[in-house]
Structure formats: structure tokens, C-alpha cells
Amino acid sequence: MKLVLNGKQINCSASLTVSELLIEQKVKMPEMVSVELNGQILRRHEFDSTILKEDDQVELLYFMGGGN
């Protein structure tokens, strides 16, 4: 299945949940990622239950705490 991840088209397994996508994409610390799916920010508890579809637009937004 194709979807757009952070602006780039990727191939991933069909019917993945958001949690599974994070694993498949080897996101090391999923707790530091917020996920926007087709323009809407997901709630963390929705990661397991949200199934991705062909051509979904997914943005992984990372916590960045530095500034000093």
C-alpha cells in the first residue's frame, strides 16, 4: 500500500494501524511522536485503533525540547 509519510511517498504493508506504521518505520521512541493523519492530529490512544488507507497523508511530528 502507498501512503505519503512526511511528504514522501512510501510503500508499506496493507491495513497497518498507526502504531504498526511507527514500528515498521523503525521509530525508536514512539512516545516522542505526535501523528497527524490527513490534517488531523490523532490522540495517542487512537494509534492502535486507527487503520491506514491507501494515499493517506501521515506526518510524524517530533517533540523537540531544546532551546538553550
Next chain:
Amino acid sequence: MKLTEQQIERYSRQIILEEVGGAGQEKLLTSKVLIVGAGGLGAPAALYLAAAGVGTIGIIDSDKVDLTNLQRQVIHHTEDVGVDKVVSAQNKMRAINPDVTIRTYRTRVNAENISEIIREYDFVLDGTDNFPAKFLVNDACYFEKVPFSHAGILRFDGQLITVIPEETTCYRCIFHSPPSAGVVPSCSQAGVLGVLAGVIGSLQATEAIKYLLGIGDLLTDKLLTYNALTMEFRKIHLNRNPNCLLCGRNPKITVLKDEEQVICHLKGDK
């Protein structure tokens, strides 16, 4: 206010810009910007805002200059090691531009003190280095209705977003609440490229000036991300989150509170 001849000469390179002009320069000179944190992000922002003639600049920091700061906090010099950061920053801003009134706050922001400080300002720049402070700045600016620029940096990555409270996507719309302890490294543990702070802090100063002048398109409802290794800038379009704990339809946060400080460890650290 009327510009003096010396001011017209000092600011000539931006007064000549159609979007700024004499009226814009006068607007800057009567504007007030608060910089929270005189560190990596705050340093370039303070220098450029002072140079541009923002009339009143407030700067908050409780720390003293440390040798490890000098690699990126370009407002502090070698002889400032051991000096209060707000004093060091004030000296440099004054040296650049005596037109500017500097207000220093040698304190750590918390839910008790931040609101009365920020309500004095037209725009706030978040240059803090930890999650509780970033959420506090977001929440306080929301309650006081003060627009601000949020930014974060780590290693070779940086990101920023401008927030107009009640109108555009806020930091909590995206990130809900601070990550749990132990998952997100800090700059002191993970490192940061010095010039990255300069890039992102300068972009924050750009947003402040655009907001004050009412020109251009602000970075609202868009998170700008930057990676120094790939030299890639990306603008991620965002929408306000109806489930936002702060500005959503059923807000859970109705009064300003401090988030707990999490102690960050890199994976593998004990």
C-alpha cells in the same frame, strides 16, 4: 513618535523597504517583545531584535553564563562566564542599540510569575529548553491572549510555529502534554549544532518583526521543520485540534498550572 535623523540613518536599510518604511520603524520602536530564555534561541533573536530597533525587549533567564554555552549562545562572550545571562544579554543589546529599553527578569518562569510578565508585551518568543516551560509559555500566552513563536532544537533538527491564541493551532493542539520521563533527550545529553540555534532563533525574530509590522504570512497553522544535514525545510500544515486540552471544544485546562519537570535520559542511560 517622530524618528530622529540618527534613527533614520541607523534604520535606513529597513526603512527603505516598502513594507517597513518610516511608519513601520516607528511601530517597531514602540513595540514590546519578551524573550523567554537567554540561551541558544534567545541569543540571536535578542541581537537581531535590538538591532532592528524593537523599542522594548524583555529577557528572562535565571542562569549564569557557562563555558559550555558559548558554542551557540552568541550573545554571551568568554569574559561573561559566571555573569547572569540576563545581564550579559542586556549589555550586548545596549551596545548594539542604545535606543532599546531592556527589561531583565532574573528568574525561572512558573505558573505564579509568568502571566503578569507576558501581559506587558505584544509578542513572546519561546527560547526555553525544557518541556514544562514550553507548555507553560503556550498556556500562559493563551490565557493572556499574547501571540508567540514556539521553537525547539535538538542535534541537527529544529522546528518552529507561530501561535495567535484562540485563532491558530497551539503547541498543545500538536503535542497534548509533556512526554513521560525518560523518552526525550535534552540538548545537554544529545548535543546540538551551534549554528542551528542561530538559524531557528533568527527565524523566530523574523516572525516577531513580521507580526509587529503586520506584514507577510506568519507561520501560523504551519510547523516549519529544518534539518541542517539535509538542508531541508518543510512546512507541515496543521489545523486547530478540536480535542486540544487548552483551546479545544471541551478544554481540560482552564487555569494556568505548571507541568511536572521530567528528567530526561537517553536510551541506554541509567
